[in-house]
Amino acid sequence: MYVCVCKGITDRQIKAAINDGASSLGQLRKALGVASQCGKCSVMTREILDEALSETPMINGLPQFYAAA
Secondary structure: OEEEOOOOEEHHHHHHHHHOOOOOHHHHHHHHOOOOOOOOOHHHHHHHHHHHHHOOOEEOOEEOOOOOO
């Protein structure tokens, strides 16, 4: 689904950026440009981010990702 209409960014792109290490709205904005124009998508982007991070193991407040074997 499209989250950011201004930049044409989907929830899948946001989730992929999170899987690549983005762990804040600022990092997603830098990586994708999401929430950098009108800002209406920032709430949905934050919800996707929070949900993804709640499913990600954390150590010292940083997401921990493991390489696939």
